[in-house]
Structure formats: C-alpha cells, structure tokens
Amino acid sequence: xxxxxxxxxxxxxxxxxxxxxxxxxxxxxxxxxxxxxxxxxxxxxxxxxxxxxxxxxxxxxxxxxxxxxxxxxxxxxxxxxxxxxxxxxxxxxxxxxxxxxxxxxxxxxxxxxxxxxxxxxxxxxxxxxxxxxxxxxxxxxxxxxxxxxxxxxxxxxxxxxxxxxxxxxxxxxxxxxxxxxxxxxxxxxxxxxxxxxxxxxxxxxxxxxxxxxxxxxxxxxxxxxxxxxxxxxxxxxxxxxxxxxxxxxxxxxxxxxxxxxxxxxxxxxx
Ligand code: SF4
Numbered sequence: 253x254x255x256x257x258x259x260x261x262x263x264x265x266x267x268x269x270x271x272x273x274x275x276x277x278x279x280x281x282x283x284x285x286x287x288x289x290x291x292x293x294x295x296x297x298x299x300x301x302x303x304x305x306x307x308x309x310x311x312x313x314x315x316x317x318x319x320x321x322x323x324x325x326x327x328x329x330x331x332x333x334x335x336x337x338x339x340x341x342x343x344x345x346x347x348x349x350x351x352x353x354x355x356x357x358x359x360x361x362x363x364x365x366x367x368x369x370x371x372x373x374x375x376x377x378x379x380x381x382x383x384x385x386x387x388x389x390x391x392x393x394x395x396x397x398x399x400x401x402x403x404x405x406x407x408x409x410x411x412x413x414x415x416x417x418x419x420x421x422x423x424x425x426x427x428x429x430x431x432x433x434x435x436x437x438x439x440x441x442x443x444x445x446x447x448x449x450x451x452x453x454x455x456x457x458x459x460x461x462x463x464x465x466x467x468x469x470x471x472x473x474x475x476x477x478x479x480x481x482x483x484x485x486x487x488x489x490x491x492x493x494x495x496x497x498x499x500x501x502x503x504x505x506x507x508x509x510x511x512x513x514x515x516x517x518x519x520x521x522x
Contacts (some may be wrong), residue, residue: 259297261287271517274458276466278422284517288479293321351444359439367435369499370428370463372410376492377424381417387481388413413480419473421467427499430463434507458515460507467500 272290275282285291294317333340391413395406437456444450471493478489504510516519 253488257296258293258328261292264292267292268517271515274462274513274515275518276423276426294296303446316428321346337349343375350469352440353497354445356439359442363435363438363506366499366502367428367432367503369495373492373495373499374424374428374433376495378494380488385389391481410482413477416473416480419469420477422471423438426462427466427470430459431499431503432464434458434459434463434503434510438507454509457510457513460503460510461513464500464503464510467496467503471496471500 266287267289268284271288275284275288279285279288279291279294282288282291330340339345370453392410395410400411405470407435420473433457438452438461441450441454474489474496475492478486478493481489490515
C-alpha cells in the first residue's frame with residue numbers, strides 16, 4: 253500500500269481513531285474489526301482466503317505485508333513532518349530524541365520488576381502447557397468413556413477446555429508486552445513538560461488497561477481449566493493463578509487509573 257492510498261483509507265469515517273492501540277490484537281475475535289484501520293490495511297493486501305495464511309508468522313507473505321505497511325507509514329509520517337517544517341533527519345533533533353530515550357529508560361528502571369514478573373508468568377505458563385500432555389490425555393480418556401456411555405456432554409467439555417487453553421496461550425506473552433509498554437510510557441509521561449499534553453489520556457493507563465483485561469481473562473481461563481481438570485494438576489494451576497493474580501495486583505497498584513481508561517471503540521457507548 254502506498255502513502256496516498258494509506259491516507260485515503262485513513263480518511264474513511266467508519267474507522268475509529270486509535271482503536272488498535274488498546275485492543276488485544278485478536279482480530280479473528282474482534283467485534284470491531286470493520287471499524288479498524290489496521291485490520292483494513294492488512295486485509296487490503298490479501299483476499300479473504302489468503303488472509304489466514306498471511307497472518308502465519310512463519311509465512312513470508314506476512315513479513316512482506318508488514319514491511320510494506322511500515323514503509324507506507326514511515327513515508328506518511330515523513331511527509332506530514334515536512335509539511336510542518338520538521339526535518340526528521342536533522343542531527344540536533346536526532347540527538348534530542350536519543351537523550352530523551354535515555355532519560356526514559358533510566359526512569360523506567362524502577363518499574364521493571366513488574367515487567368519481569370509478567371515475563372516469569374509467561375515462562376511458567378509456557379512450561380505448564382508444554383508438560384500438560386499427560387493431563388490432557390487422561391482427561392481425553394475420561395471424556396471418551398463418557399461419550400461411550402452417552403453421559404454428560406463430553407464434546408462441550410472438550411471444546412471448553414480447548415477455549416481455556418487458547419485464551420491462556422493468546423495472552424501469556426501479550427501481558428508482558430503491554431505492561432512493558434505501560435512502564436515505558438509512564439517514564440515518558442513523567443518527563444512531559446507541556447501542560448496541555450499532561451491533560452490528555454495517558455498511553456500508560458491504556459496499555460495497562462488492556463494488560464489488565466488480558467489478565468482478567470487469563471485468570472478466568474485458568475480457573476475454568478482447573479475446574480475442568482479437577483484432581484489433576486490442581487497445585488500447579490493454583491500456583492500459576494497466584495502468580496498471575498500477584499502481577500495483576502501490582503499492575504493495579506502502579507497504574508491506579510488504568511481501569512477507568514476509556515479505550516476508543518471498546519469502552520465507548522456506540
Ligand atoms: S481493533 Fe480489532 S481488528 Fe483492529 S487490530 Fe485490534 S483486534 Fe484487530
């Protein structure tokens with residue numbers, strides 16, 4: 253997609269400005285994908301049948317698409333900056349940006365334990381899923397027996413468990429990524445000197461909010477999985493629940509306004 257095509261697409265009033273900044277990137281399940289510019293940009297590169305394949309991270313086409321979109325975005329930003337008399341390659345400006353980034357990194361350091369805790373949870377969740385085959389195999393035998401006896405609803409139970417695992421997998425790294433962004437943005441906001449800028453909704457709160465939403469859903473999924481697998485692996489799942497609950501508690505402490513942040517599209521009355 254070229255810069256002028258991107259600009260024309262972005263001008264379409266059906267899109268909700270910034271909706272993609274605080275979503276969970278689960279486009280297949282998104283109820284607002286028809287209002288999302290990012291989704292439309294990605295779709296415009298492919299026909300619908302190819303879309304699923306193109307989103308496969310191992311697929312070359314996915315990376316080609318991403319590269320093209322980045323190029324178009326960079327061109328648009330450069331053109332807009334030039335129109336405002338700003339030269340993005342100007343050495344003084346670049347030095348200022350580097351100094352700002354350094355200052356932000358220094359400030360963010362104090363909040364890094366939260367990001368590390370989120371990463372520790374992601375690794376622990378990964379390990380659990382990787383070692384869970386025997387637990388699921390045994391549950392599978394149990395459900396097969398129920399099916400043979402025509403008792404209960406084993407198909408629904410199996411589908412529900414698959415759903416819990418999918419939710420856990422989708423969010424396990426996402427939580428770390430979004431909390432890291434919230435911590436970085438918090439450092440940037442603390443260094444802000446412009447009084448008007450300080451009054452705007454904070455990216456740190458928006459990023460923390462979607463991380464909290466992801467944690468809420470993951471905790472619900474772990475709880476559901478624990479019930480479904482009663483008797484098997486109770487303690488390990490309980491440990492993971494405790495670990496994630498602690499991360500959520502710390503995130504709420506560090507970003508007390510996050511729950512109240514209004515995400516474009518998702519938290520607005522439509
Ligand atoms: S808003 Fe919805 S469609 Fe757009 S990037 Fe986020 S999840 Fe995907």
